[in-house]
Amino acid sequence: MTKRLIAAALVLAAAVPTFALAETPEEKGLRIAKEADVSDAGFADFTANGKMILRNKQGKESTREFKGWTLEVSDDGDKSMNMFTEPRDVKGTALLTWNHKQGDDDQWLYLPVLKRVKRISSSNKTGSYVGSEFSYEDLTSPEVEKYTYKWLREEPCPVKPELTCNVMERYPTDKESGYSKQIAWLEKETYRGYKVDYYDRKDTFLKTLTFHDYNKYADKHWRPGKMMMVNHQTGKSTDMLWTDYQFKTGLSDGDFKSTRLKNLR
Amino acid sequence: MTRPSIHRTTLAAGALAATLAGTAVESRAQDTEVSGWAAVEVRVFTEPSRHPGQDPQRIQPSFMFQPELRADFFDGAGRLTIIPYLRVDQTDRERSHLDLREAYVQYLGDSWDVLAGLGKVFWGVTESRHLVDIINQTDVVDDVDLEEKLGQPMINANMHTEYGSFGLFVLPGFREATSPGWDGRLRATLPVETHKAQYESSAKDHHVDFAARWAHNLGxxxxxxxHFWGTSREPRYGLGLDDLGRPVLIPFYDIIHQSSVDLQATLGAWLLKFEGISRWGHRGDNHFLAAVAGFEYTFFDLFETGTDVGLLLEYLYDGRNSLAPPTANDDDIFFGSRIALNNTQDTEFLVGAIIDRHNQATAARFEADHRIGDSWKIEVEGQFFMNVPVGDNLKNVTQDDHVxxxxxxxx
Structure with missing residues (x-):
């Protein structure tokens, strides 16, 4: 009896520090990423209007406008569609993405002039999305499995210093990623992202993304009104503005089929 | 000689769509949008014309206009779309035409939709030839790339299920292929007299065609x-006389059955593509097979410049005999490259050539697109014919190289 008690005490003694005291920075990073994922679960679907302002080194601007639809998929990555409304010559051009937790995403492009739906390669991770400073990789859904993590420290959040952020490094698991690492600032209570620093394959500081004007939708889903991406190597930047967020609009899997892209408006 | 530039069936279907929608729009319209484009086009031929009747002008301007009206009703589930298209060509009266590219009402259900009116549909995956794409007639006079299409009267219903999308098409009425007139370039020695077209069906161009399609994604x-059953979009040609007694080509449209398969495998940066058709019913060639197979490989973000460079290679086979509607793609190799700069102006280039494996007759082509500011775009295309021997189907147009x-x- 005594032996068994001692054995139990030893097991407990061994287990407790693992949870409370000896959590490694890697484990803490992964735990926070998982908690962030869970905190936004249950949004079902949302739609929003996007506007991109592309700025070159001289400050010359050009704009893109689009509508976005996103469907939550519980056992895999989310599905999303974007359809451009500006500039006019690409109006109606739409991109459907089935994000996957593992392996390449599936993507279809709809070309309205020809009425043609074209399955396209999603191995284009590093290329610019419609000439902006966002790459395709930056715009895929942030699945936990796409990175390994390392927690660094706590500090006041960028953009909103009155809040406290967890700062962590994350390393893309995809070998075709354009980044060696990212440093992300996540607010402690709500897991809102406030900043991401991107380092290129040569580990050189490449871009910074900051998040602004958060609002809470459907009780618990925080979404930014503005995202600003600055490329430190080229001096170019892109602002992404989001308006008209609507959650739980009743979208279903049947809406996210390649054969329905031509019906988007 | 005057004749209606829009087909009667087309007009009827368009009017039906407009009437059906009109009531709904008046009472329920929530969102109406007018957009579109206007364009000027200049074709410059590198050589003088060769066929009798052709305009000797080597510089041939044209004007195009395509307004687009879209209205939503029933909370966005109901749609009205009206897209007329007008071309006014200085050189060729047959190139000047008015069409309704689209004029339909549509209702979108949860995982189904129905459409009635003049619609436009594209099927297929390959780049050098669109073999399986059969619903819409080609607007040949509009562009030699054969990618411009006439609006097709249709009732179309689609179901989108976990086993794929099922589509049914009832196509009441047929649109003849357009063709250059006496003045125009890019034609055979004799022009095609489109309004003397003959048909296998006694219903002529009112034959009701049917089509069904299943499309699915599996990983x-x-x-x-x-499968398509109805009036062949491609005519055979015979000799005849026009109203002035001049010799012309008379198009003859057979009733055909065509089964088709199109398949694409997307494996990393590789796109592997196949299109095949089996066609029955042309008089003189009751059955033949045709196929296009090839790949597209893309180097994304080449040397971290942001530029994508795609390489394309396709083999084209067509087993039809010389009595069937003519094709230049009986046994050919296509190779090409697509270059996208991914800049703010969406600058893109496409170069390619289709080469006959037996006589090396070559049709080469380039396209370049570039947006200027927010609402202008310039598009430059070149088409060149090389090594074409006597007897090849391209021989008629060898002097029609143009930019x-x-x-x-x-x-």
């Missing part, structure tokens, strides 16, 4: 199976 594979510049203004 890395996208597959489409389809074409289009300037679009979007609104």
């Amino acid at each position: 890395d594979f996208d597959i489409g199976l389809a 074409q510049v289009r300037l679009f203004r979007y609104f």
Whole structure:
């Protein structure tokens, strides 16, 4: 009896520090990423209007406008569609993405002039999305499995210093990623992202993304009104503005089929 | 000689769509949008014309206009779309035409939709030839790339299920292929007299055609199976006389059955593509097979410049005999490259050539697109024919090498 008690005490003694005291920075990073994922679960679907302002080194601007639809998929990555409304010559051009937790995403492009739906390669991770400073990789859904993590420290959040952020490094698991690492600032209570620093394959500081004007939708889903991406190597930047967020609009899997892209408006 | 530039069936279907929708729009319209574009086009031919009757002008300007009206009703589930298209060509009266590219009402259900009116549908995956794409007639006079299409009267219903999308098409009425007139370039020695067209069906161009299609995505594979029964979009040609007693080509449209398969495997940066058709019913060639197979490989973000460079290679086979509607793609190799700069102006280039494996007759082509500001776009295209021996189907157009510049203004 005594032996068994001692054995139990030893097991407990061994287990407790693992949870409370000896959590490694890697484990803490992964735990926070998982908690962030869970905190936004249950949004079902949302739609929003996007506007991109592309700025070159001289400050010359050009704009893109689009509508976005996103469907939550519980056992895999989310599905999303974007359809451009500006500039006019690409109006109606739409991109459907089935994000996957593992392996390449599936993507279809709809070309309205020809009425043609074209399955396209999603191995284009590093290329610019419609000439902006966002790459395709930056715009895929942030699945936990796409990175390994390392927690660094706590500090006041960028953009909103009155809040406290967890700062962590994350390393893309995809070998075709354009980044060696990212440093992300996540607010402690709500897991809102406030900043991401991107380092290129040569580990050189490449871009910074900051998040602004958060609002809470459907009780618990925080979404930014503005995202600003600055490329430190080229001096170019892109602002992404989001308006008209609507959650739980009743979208279903049947809406996210390649054969329905031509019906988007 | 005057004749209606829009087909009667087309007009009827358009009017039906407009009437059906009109009531709904008046009472329920929530969102009406007018957009579109206007463009000027200049074609510059590198050689003088050769066929009798052709305009000797080597510089041939054209004007195009395509307004687009879209209205939503029933909370966005109901749609009205009206897209007329007008071309006014200085050189060729047959190139000047008015069409309704689209004029339909549509209702979108949860995982189904129905459409009635003049619609436009594209099937297929390959780049050098669109074999399985059969619903819409080609607007040949509009562009030699054969990618411009006439609006097709249709009632179309689609179901989108976990076993793929099923589509049914009832196509009441047929649109003849357009063709250059006496003045125009890019034609055979004799022009085609389109309004003397003959048909196998006694219903002529009122024959009701049917089509069905199943399209599905299975992991890395996208597959489409389809069957079409109705008036062949491609005519055979015979000799005849026009109203003035001049010799002309008379198009003859057979009733055909065509089964088709299109398949694409998307494996990393590789796109592997196949299109095949089996066609029955042409008089003189009751059955033949045709196929296009090839790949597209893309180097994304080449040398971290942001530029994508795609390489394309396709083999084209067509087993039809010389009595069937003519084709230049009986046993050919296509190779090409697509270059996208991914800049703010969406600058893109496409170069390619289709080469006959037996006589090396070559049709080469380039396209370049570039947006200017927010609402202008310039498009430059070139088409060149080389090594064409006597007897080849391309021989008629070997002197029609040209460069074409289009300037679009979007609104």
